[in-house]
Amino acid sequence: MSTETTTKVAPRRARGEYAKTRARKMAILDAALEVFAESGYRSGSLKEVATRVGISEAGLLHHFPSKVHLLEAVLEHRDDLARERFELDGDDGAATLRALVDLATYNASVPGVVELYCVLSAEAIAPDHPAHDYFVTRYVDTREMIASAFRQLQDAGRLAPGADPHRAANATIALMDGLQLQWLLDRDVVDMARELSDFFASFVEGFRVAEPLDGITR
Amino acid sequence: MSTETTTKVAPRRARGEYAKTRARKMAILDAALEVFAESGYRSGSLKEVATRVGISEAGLLHHFPSKVHLLEAVLEHRDDLARERFELDGDDGAATLRALVDLATYNASVPGVVELYCVLSAEAIAPDHPAHDYFVTRYVDTREMIASAFRQLQDAGRLAPGADPHRAANATIALMDGLQLQWLLDRDVVDMARELSDFFASFVEGFRVAEPLDGITR
Numbered sequence: 293m294s295t296e297t298t299t300k301v302a303p304r305r306a307r308g309e310y311a312k313t314r315a316r317k318m319a320i321l322d323a324a325l326e327v328f329a330e331s332g333y334r335s336g337s338l339k340e341v342a343t344r345v346g347i348s349e350a351g352l353l354h355h356f357p358s359k360v361h362l363l364e365a366v367l368e369h370r371d372d373l374a375r376e377r378f379e380l381d382g383d384d385g386a387a388t389l390r391a392l393v394d395l396a397t398y399n400a401s402v403p404g405v406v407e408l409y410c411v412l413s414a415e416a417i418a419p420d421h422p423a424h425d426y427f428v429t430r431y432v433d434t435r436e437m438i439a440s441a442f443r444q445l446q447d448a449g450r451l452a453p454g455a456d457p458h459r460a461a462n463a464t465i466a467l468m469d470g471l472q473l474q475w476l477l478d479r480d481v482v483d484m485a486r487e488l489s490d491f492f493a494s495f496v497e498g499f500r501v502a503e504p505l506d507g508i509t510r
Numbered sequence: 511m512s513t514e515t516t517t518k519v520a521p522r523r524a525r526g527e528y529a530k531t532r533a534r535k536m537a538i539l540d541a542a543l544e545v546f547a548e549s550g551y552r553s554g555s556l557k558e559v560a561t562r563v564g565i566s567e568a569g570l571l572h573h574f575p576s577k578v579h580l581l582e583a584v585l586e587h588r589d590d591l592a593r594e595r596f597e598l599d600g601d602d603g604a605a606t607l608r609a610l611v612d613l614a615t616y617n618a619s620v621p622g623v624v625e626l627y628c629v630l631s632a633e634a635i636a637p638d639h640p641a642h643d644y645f646v647t648r649y650v651d652t653r654e655m656i657a658s659a660f661r662q663l664q665d666a667g668r669l670a671p672g673a674d675p676h677r678a679a680n681a682t683i684a685l686m687d688g689l690q691l692q693w694l695l696d697r698d699v700v701d702m703a704r705e706l707s708d709f710f711a712s713f714v715e716g717f718r719v720a721e722p723l724d725g726i727t728r
Contacts, residue, residue, distance in 0.1 A: 334636060407635055407636075410632050410635065411632045411633055411635065413632075413691060414628045414629045414631075414632035414633070414691065415629055415632070415633075416695075417625055417628065417629065417691070417694040417695060418552060418625075427695060428695055428696065431692060431695055431696070431699075435699070459705065459708075462689070462692060462699065462700050462705065463685065463689075463705055463709065465688065465692060466684070466685050466687075466688025466689040466691075466692060466700075466705070467681065467684050467685055467688055468688065469684075469687065469688035469691055469692075470683060470684025470685055470686065470687035470688035470689075471680070471681075471684040471688075473631060473632065473635070473684070473687055474649060474680060474683060474684060474687075476635045477634075477635060477645060477646055477649055478646065478649070481649075481653070481680065482680050482684075487677065487680065487681055487684070490677075491681065494712060494713065495712065
């Protein structure tokens with residue numbers, strides 16, 4: 293009987309601990325996203341992130357052993373938030389493309405995070421970089437997600453003749469990444485969302501971003 | 511008379527010194543380009559560069575005070591070589607676009623240099639980075655060079671209706687930069703020259719890269 297009780301209580305405690313650890317990690321990631329968005333990738337300090345969560349820097353390092361580990365987790369967290377906020381993987385290809393344009397608009401409001409992504413993705417080219425595998429996987433997944441949207445549009449007869457969903461996905465990602473770099477170097481020279489939208493319109497029949505009346509503010 | 515001789519000799523000596531320094535610097539840049547192309551941006555060492563030129567590391571640091579200074583100079587040197595090798599700023603817009611496609615083909619043969627460019631341009635987003643001003647200026651110049659090519663094509667009636675030379679230049683640069691990043695992460699997933707060529711063909715009437723018979727191997 294007492295054994296049974298222990299058996300029953302233990303998992304409950306473990307779940308409690310797990311939930312607590314998870315909540316703490318999420319709080320750290322939210323704070324880190326804020327700090328890096330405000331101060332940029334290099335200046336944003338672990339100490340500042342820890343302070344906002346109300347823990348010590350050592351406490352933070354218990355969850356994320358180094359700044360690079362935290363940065364990678366922040367980017368994953370950003371991806372999760374983007375998937376919650378924007379309809380990126382539904383079965384309506386045009387909606388996915390519109391969501392990508394909305395994402396570009398949103399990105400323009402968080403330059404620190406975009407810079408973090410831009411620098412870390414370039415540094416992670418090196419196979420021994422701690423975030424290398426994360427970026428390789430991320431590009432494979434993103435490519436497949438966007439190619440799937442183009443395939444849906446192709447099936448609906450809306451893709452220009454000769455356009456290839458897989459290659460169009462590569463070009464879309466390239467354009468988004470490249471526009472970010474130019475925009476970070478000079479905010480006035482390029483409108484990321486507009487360029488992306490026009491690119492889609494150039495080979496997707498009838499593509500247009502939703503009207504403001506649809507309830508989306510941009 | 512003797513004063514006159516001195517006056518005549520002194521500048522000749524100065525020119526000799528200048529030419530020697532310049533030759534030494536060029537030799538260092540050629541060696542550095544090789545080393546970074548072979549070993550990549552991080553692993554390529556100043557010591558290895560110095561050894562290839564037959565000087566000491568201290569001797570190298572006399573010409574380039576830090577690795578970042580050398581890296582920036584290597585990129586400028588690469589730009590100079592590209593301008594010599596490819597017809598990037600002539601008055602034939604289509605030839606300029608073809609030269610950009612040729613440049614993308616060439617870049618695929620020097621991944622170490624492309625990686626150097628990719629990482630350094632991202633890190634140089636930070637306004638206090640030693641290569642920041644170089645990249646800002648480089649993007650302004652490159653944008654103007656490509657926009658000029660598109661304006662020539664527009665004047666010749668070859669640009670699709672609604673296409674804007676300045677914005678097309680931004681998109682071209684973004685596509686080139688973004689394709690490089692994807693290609694560096696996975697060489698098999700993308701053909702940089704082909705994607706760029708198809709992009710031009712999508713809004714430049716009659717655009718095609720030169721036939722192999724024209725003497726260009728690709």
